Amino acid sequence: MSGIQGDSVLVRDPDMIAAEMDGDLVMMSVERGAYFGIGGVGTRVWELLEQPHSVDQLCAAIVAEYEVDDDVCRRDVVEFVQKLLDEKLVKPA
């Protein structure tokens, strides 16, 4: 994917399993057997991505639930979901 836009819709890769650990998430790819970890607000983004969400929708949800500036949120969310895409933890819906 060349670049994430606000209307890019993403969803979790169904191959992933996850376990909560003291408020953070530890995940594993069933196919690859590789572990991943998510903490902080990332766990909420992961929760939202159980269903398809656009980047705009993710940002709106995070801004509504956390005390964060819209621009900062967008920058962080885009960076975060790009990492999820790079690791194949999410995919375009």
Next chain:
Amino acid sequence: MDAPDGLRQLLLDLVSTEPEVRSRVAGLDRGAWDALLASAAEHRVKPLLHRRLAHERSDLDVPAEVRARLADAYLQATLRALRIERELVRVVRILREAGIPCVALKGAYLAYHVHPEPALRPLKDLDLLVPADDARRAHDVLLGAGFGRTPAFSGDAATWASTLHHLPALRPPGGVAVELHHRLDMPGGRRVGDWERGGVWSRLVEARVAGETVSYLSPADALLHLIVHALYQHRLGNGPLTLADIAALTRTGSVDWTLFWRLAAEGGCTRACELLFALTGYYFGPLPVETAPTADTLPRDGAALLPMCAGLIMRGEKAATDERLAGSLAGKGAGGKATLLLGKALPTRAHLAIAYDVDPASARAFLYYVPFWVRLARKRVPELVSRRHAATSTARELAVLDDWLARG
């Protein structure tokens, strides 16, 4: 070395939420903490202990090194829980592709769908229920998929299938053991007609895990299975996780209590369920169980049994088989004891076929008396001799428990 009774009781109190422990914890030295953590490891409750000390009991005076060891155990348990869930998905997928339905039992349900975090419910292995007519084929399918026999379960598969409620465990390379059950066992000759008629299959619940549909017993079936498995099969010797499981499962709010009590009545284990609910409530707080008594209201001298049951829970699984023999020997004269012991020393060919991979109908089975006697002399007899006093005492307690359970 086994932890002394006081430390084992303290461990039970620590992983629970109700008992007061502050003064007892404050007095623990390094050796006591080591013994307590060893007991926690034996009972698979290090992650649960970590959680209690981090949350409900965070104000206790616990050495930093102990907290660090528990935090590491909690992390390792989380990682292992994911590995096992991955195994579960793969096994379910293999069996589904072979046209064999299966139900994930016990820990495979409790860890991932009942407890708040899977690390809090460590699994030893995966237990799967398959239809009785498919059990041998399921076993062969997994063997064909690269699963192998384990040394502890090296007996004849056909003998296992006809004698026990599950087949010999199989293990994929580097993976966790899988036990294929072909019936929900009701030890002690109890029968739940509904279970024998296959009623559980019509009440299964499902969850999507990594794109695979995994089936589980209904919460009512799972809860009853949990209680009878702990009380009648393990004689309460499978540790405090049982109480944590009961607390967590009842608090999901998903148990059909009408169904549950009907099944319990069919299996003749209503009093057993009442006892376990009262015991769990004493340690983990009031349970949302319809029509069950509490520790204060358990009728017919049941409340007096609760401290004894707590001791039984914490004694460990290894002691349980010794107690069965001790219980059988108790009250017998010299002649009776000799007859019993001779029977143990000369098991049937079917019994040998459970332990060794030999056809029980074959004369070759008798050859396996030799390794059987070697093991008896080197391992079992020394264990029995060293544990005879504790085993006899516990056998007496179990007899008291059985007497109470039988009084309807």
